[in-house]
Amino acid sequence: MTGRRPGYGRGVHEPTPAAPEDPASPQGPTLFDWEFATDPYPAYAWLREHAPVHRTKLPSGVEAWLVTRYADARQALADQRLSKNPAHHAEPAHAKGKTGIPGERKAELMTHLLNIDPPDHTRLRRLVSKAFTPRRVAEFTPRVQELTDHLIERFESRGEADLIHEFAFPLPIYAICEMLGVPREDQDDFRDWAGMMIRHGGGPRGGVARSVKQMRTYLGELIHRKRDDLGDDLISDLIRASDHGDHLTEAEATAMAFILLFAGFETTVNLIGNGLHALFMNPDQRERLQASLAAGESALLATGVEELLRYDGPVELATWRFATEPFLLGGQHIAAGDPVLVVLAAADRDPERFADPDTLDLSRSDNQHLGYGHGIHYCLGAPLARLEGQTALASLLMRLPDLELAVPPADLRWRGGLIMRGLRTLPVRFTPRNV
Numbered sequence: 435m436t437g438r439r440p441g442y443g444r445g446v447h448e449p450t451p452a453a454p455e456d457p458a459s460p461q462g463p464t465l466f467d468w469e470f471a472t473d474p475y476p477a478y479a480w481l482r483e484h485a486p487v488h489r490t491k492l493p494s495g496v497e498a499w500l501v502t503r504y505a506d507a508r509q510a511l512a513d514q515r516l517s518k519n520p521a522h523h524a525e526p527a528h529a530k531g532k533t534g535i536p537g538e539r540k541a542e543l544m545t546h547l548l549n550i551d552p553p554d555h556t557r558l559r560r561l562v563s564k565a566f567t568p569r570r571v572a573e574f575t576p577r578v579q580e581l582t583d584h585l586i587e588r589f590e591s592r593g594e595a596d597l598i599h600e601f602a603f604p605l606p607i608y609a610i611c612e613m614l615g616v617p618r619e620d621q622d623d624f625r626d627w628a629g630m631m632i633r634h635g636g637g638p639r640g641g642v643a644r645s646v647k648q649m650r651t652y653l654g655e656l657i658h659r660k661r662d663d664l665g666d667d668l669i670s671d672l673i674r675a676s677d678h679g680d681h682l683t684e685a686e687a688t689a690m691a692f693i694l695l696f697a698g699f700e701t702t703v704n705l706i707g708n709g710l711h712a713l714f715m716n717p718d719q720r721e722r723l724q725a726s727l728a729a730g731e732s733a734l735l736a737t738g739v740e741e742l743l744r745y746d747g748p749v750e751l752a753t754w755r756f757a758t759e760p761f762l763l764g765g766q767h768i769a770a771g772d773p774v775l776v777v778l779a780a781a782d783r784d785p786e787r788f789a790d791p792d793t794l795d796l797s798r799s800d801n802q803h804l805g806y807g808h809g810i811h812y813c814l815g816a817p818l819a820r821l822e823g824q825t826a827l828a829s830l831l832m833r834l835p836d837l838e839l840a841v842p843p844a845d846l847r848w849r850g851g852l853i854m855r856g857l858r859t860l861p862v863r864f865t866p867r868n869v
C-alpha cells in the first residue's frame with residue numbers, strides 16, 4: 435500500500451514493457467514487470483518450488499520477503515511475531531510514504547484495522563463487528579440486486595460496454611456508501627473521488643491526495659452530523675457501539691469508515707473483473723454456471739465465486755507485515771524489522787494444498803483458499819463481497835447470456851499494483867436488450 439492509499443493501496447509502480455524472461459531460468463523469474471503483471475502465476479510456481487521464502491527488492495527499492503507456499507503463508511498470516519504496525523519496519527518512518535508503506539505523515543487515517551495489532555485491533559474489530567453483522571449484510575441483499583439491475587439497464591440496450599468502468603467499479607462504491615449511510619445525493623462525489631484514486635493510483639499525486647482529503651473531510655463531517663441524528667446504517671451503529679462501554683475516537687471512526695470504503699471497493703471491482711475474465715477464458719465452466727443458473731440453482735454460483743477468488747483473486751499480496759523479533763519462516767531467517775509480504779495468489783495455487791491448482795473448477799469443494807486472508811485480520815467484509823460477487827455475476831450471465839470479450843484476450847491490460855490484481859478495462863459485446 436502507499437501513503438496515498440490507506441488499507442490495501444496501490445502498488446508502487448506501473449508496468450512498463452520489459453523483455454520477458456524464462457521463469458525457469460537459474461536466476462529465477464523477473465518480478466513486477468509488464469509480463470509479470472499480465473500473468474504472475476509461472477513466476478509464483480518457480481518461487482514456490484525454488485525459493486518459497488524469497489527476499490526481493492521491490493520496484494520502490496524496499497527489500498521484503500515474499501512467502502509463496504500455502505503452509506508458510508497461513509502460518510505467517512496468523513503469526514503474532516509479524517506486526518501490522520509500520521513502526522516496526524527497520525526503515526526510517528519518513529521514507530515510508532514513498533515506498534508503499536504507510537508513513538507517519540498520514541497517521542490520522544492510519545489507525546485502522548489493517549495497520550494495528552492487539553489489543554487496539556481487538557477493540558476496534560469488536561466494535562466494527564457489532565455494526566457490520568451478517569444480519570445487516572443479509573438485509574442488504576435486495577438493495578444490491580437493485581443496484582446491479584440499475585447499472586446493467588444503463589448499457590444493456592447498447593450491445594457493448596466496458597464492464598470495469600460501467601459496472602464493476604460503480605457497484606461496490608454505491609453499495610458501501612449505502613451501507614455506511616452516505617446520503618444518495620452525495621454518493622456521486624464518492625464515485626468521483628474513488629475514480630480519481632483508481633485511475634491515478636500510479637500517476638500524479640496531487641489529484642489523489644486531494645480526493646483522499648475531500649473524502650476524509652466529508653466522512654468526518656458525516657460522523658459528526660450522525661451523532662445527533664442516528665439512523666439505520668453502519669456509521670450510526672458504530673457510534674451506538676462506541677457509546678456502550680467501548681469507545682471509538684472521532685479519528686478512529688473516520689479511519690474506520692475510510693478503511694471500509696477502501697477495503698471494500700477495489701477488491702470487489704476486481705473480484706467481478708477477474709472473475710468474468712476467468713469465465714471468458716474457461717468457456718466450459720462458464721457454460722456449466724449458466725446452465726445451473728438457468729435451472730434456478732445457486733450451489734454452483736456459491737462454490738464458483740470461492741473458486742474464482744482462489745484461481746485469480748483480487749488481493750494478490752496480503753498487506754505489509756513486519757517482524758518484531760528474529761524468527762524462522764519456511765527455513766529462512768527473518769530479522770527483526772524485516773517486511774514480509776504473503777503472496778496469497780501463489781499460496782492459492784500451491785499443488786501441495788490444491789488438486790490441479792491451475793485448473794478452474796467452479797464446483798471445487800475442498801477450497802480453503804486464502805483470498806480473504808487468515809487469522810485476526812481475516813476479511814471483515816467477506817459476506818458483503820460474496821453477496822456482491824454472486825449477484826453481479828449471476829445477473830450479468832442471466833440477462834446477457836451471449837456476453838463475450840470485445841477484444842482479443844492478449845489486448846487486455848492489467849493494472850501494475852503490488853497488492854491488487856485487476857484489469858484496467860473489460861470491453862464486452864452482447865445482443866442488445868430492449869428495455
Ligand code: HEM
Nearest residue numbers: 547548697698701702705752753806807811813814815819
Ligand atoms: C472480493 C472482495 C474482497 C477481498 C478479496 C478481500 C480480501 C481481504 C484480505 C485478503 C484481507 C486481509 C489482508 C491482510 O491480512 O493483509 C482483508 C481484510 C479486510 N477487509 Fe476485505 N476483501 C474484500 C472485500 C471487502 C469488503 C466488501 C469489505 C468491507 C466493506 C472489506 C473489509 C475488510 C477489512 C475492514 C479488512 C481488515 C480486517 C482486519 O484487519 O481485521 N473487504 N480483505
